[in-house]
Amino acid sequence: MSEPLRRIQEAGRLLAPPVEPADTERALARFWALEERRRQRRVIGTSAAVGLSMVFGALWLASQPEEAAAPVQVTKAESDERVIRFADGSVAVLLSEGTVLRVEESTEALMEIALQTGRARFDVAPNPNRLFRVVTEGLRVEVLGTSFTVSDEGSEQVSVHRGRVAVFAGENRHELAAGMTFALEGERAIVAPDPGEPEEEVREDGEEPPTEEPAVRRSAKKKKPGSKKPRAERVVSSWRHLAEKGLFAEAYEALEDQGGEGPIADLRGLLLAADVARLSGHPAEAAGYLETALRDHRGEGQAVLAAFTLGRIYERELGKPERAAEAFAVARSLEPGGSLAEDALAHEIDCWSKAGQHPKAKARAQLYLELHPDGRRAARLRGMVQER
Amino acid sequence: MRPEEAPLGFDDFFRRYHRLVAAIGLRMLGRPSDVDDFVQDVFLEAHRGYAKIREPGAAKGWLRAIAVRVAIxxxxxxRLAAALGLDRPDPLETSPYAANQEQVVLLQQIYRALEHLPAKARVVWVLRVIEGEKLEDIATITGMGLSSVKRQLNTATEGLEGVLRE
Known part of the structure; x- marks a missing residue:
């Protein structure tokens, strides 16, 4: 062992909280109290426990520190939030009641999500440097920028809507293209054309779905083969309803059709509309919604998310680094100590560089080193600052 | 029969290993304020499987493996709470533990840098460097393969490069 490591070991081993016999007895009493409470909860049932954690993923910029000790898994239960936005622009939509997602790993190189139960659709922002992985008990799905649904309801299933994914089942690897579906039934892997959206997403009754949004008429989705129910001719739905099912292309069409129904007034709606536009291939329109969100709702908690996402769109999808840098600067100013502040500053530096504004890039790099001397980009930025 | 091999009731098991679990918690998590809850999580999980232990001599290793799992x-x-803006860094106050000022600074640097590491890499590094465990034993404790342990250790070492160089 090297000398620095030996010194660390020596110091680290001193880290031992003073535990007196009285402390142990207090801890033991607390243990039995907790164990009793847990036993009672088991008897009552666990259904009440799942509701609160949904807010976590969906409102991932919420700032209530008292919730920090709550579970980090994301559950679709009583809450009406279904869309979970990740910092890199990827989105997960929880598609069935009781769906449980857990973020297992979130680093620059890997985002790993465990789907513990239920069904979720993932729209993954392209990023060649970061692997997006979804795991279930028996499957691993890896992508670099695509859209797919993973289901762990009875049998495990993956449907690809856009791009390509690799599915790992045990030691076997299957590559799926858009329109293909993979199912694991027992030991058997089945790869087949996607039969289409599940039947429950087709409204047979023609009634308006329970939503506040103005409804528009939509064509019926393809039905599962073999269904004996009468064929649906039309489906009435709103863009929000479609978006919350992960049907972003259809939601965008509905959003466009909505036209003169009036502007979207709430920040949550504007963020959702921006997701719909971005994930259906309309980044300029997405930027428009986010600009509106920043103009009209700058004081609200999720405005920082609007600014950060706007920066990513200008940077990656619209090729406007200067506008991107300005948006990242806004994100940083909205929550200087927030969880996105370091990333926003790092992106701002990159964007000023791309825009040829080197003095600004260098000044921000100096700021980064002052604020985050041990940050992930510190070593690289030190080089930038030292350059003439 | 050695004392640690004698069958214990759960209360005595708790009393015997409370200090050990608390120390693992502090070294792994680096936050004294988290240690009490960590201890409870570990023993609550241990309680579920305690009746199934057939070899009392293996109980300590089994409990350490639970502690590592809970720490991860x-x-x-x-990390997720931090990403959601719900976790505020609570730097480790090292002076009550360290023997001298050099150790105070060293531990503060190390635990600040550890905050940036993925959970598994951090835990593997603490087991290897601070606890002095062999790689094979780390694989057993964490339930990872040996190559995964090495990979996590490399990740951690790269992440801590700045501190280790100083």
Whole structure:
């Protein structure tokens, strides 16, 4: 062992909280109290426990520190939030009641999500440097920028809507293209054309779905083969309803059709509309919604998310680094100590560089080193600052 | 029969290993304020499987493996909570533990840098460097393969490069 490591070991081993016999007895009493409470909860049932954690993923910029000790898994239960936005622009939509997602790993190189139960659709922002992985008990799905649904309801299933994914089942690897579906039934892997959206997403009754949004008429989705129910001719739905099912292309069409129904007034709606536009291939329109969100709702908690996402769109999808840098600067100013502040500053530096504004890039790099001397980009930025 | 091999009731098991679990919690998590809850999580999980232990001599290793698993889970929660803006860094106050000022500074640097590491890499590094465990034993404790342990250790070492160089 090297000398620095030996010194660390020596110091680290001193880290031992003073535990007196009285402390142990207090801890033991607390243990039995907790164990009793847990036993009672088991008897009552666990259904009440799942509701609160949904807010976590969906409102991932919420700032209530008292919730920090709550579970980090994301559950679709009583809450009406279904869309979970990740910092890199990827989105997960929880598609069935009781769906449980857990973020297992979130680093620059890997985002790993465990789907513990239920069904979720993932729209993954392209990023060649970061692997997006979804795991279930028996499957691993890896992508670099695509859209797919993973289901762990009875049998495990993956449907690809856009791009390509690799599915790992045990030691076997299957590559799926858009329109293909993979199912694991027992030991058997089945790869087949996607039969289409599940039947429950087709409204047979023609009634308006329970939503506040103005409804528009939509064509019926393809039905599962073999269904004996009468064929649906039309489906009435709103863009929000479609978006919350992960049907972003259809939601965008509905959003466009909505036209003169009036502007979207709430920040949550504007963020959702921006997701719909971005994930259906309309980044300029997405930027428009986010600009509106920043103009009209700058004081609200999720405005920082609007600014950060706007920066990513200008940077990656619209090729406007200067506008991107300005948006990242806004994100940083909205929550200087927030969880996105370091990333926003790092992106701002990159964007000023791309825009040829080197003095600004260098000044921000100096700021980064002052604020985050041990940050992930510190070593690289030190080089930038030292350059003439 | 050695004392640690004698069958214990759960209360005595708790009393015997409370200090050990608390120390693992502090070294893994680096936050004294998290240690009490960590201890409870570990023993609650241990209580579920305690009746199934057939060899009392293996109980300590079994409990350490649970503690490591709980630590990984808590560190992951913390990282996600940080990503969600719900976790505020609580730097380790090292002076009550360290023997001299050099150690105070060293531990502060190390635990600040550890906050940036993925949970598994952090835990593997603490087991290897601070606890002095062999790689094979780390694989057993964490339930990872040996190559995964080496990979996580490399990740951690790269992440701590700045501190280790100083």
């Amino acid at each position: 889970r808590r560190l992951r929660r913390r």
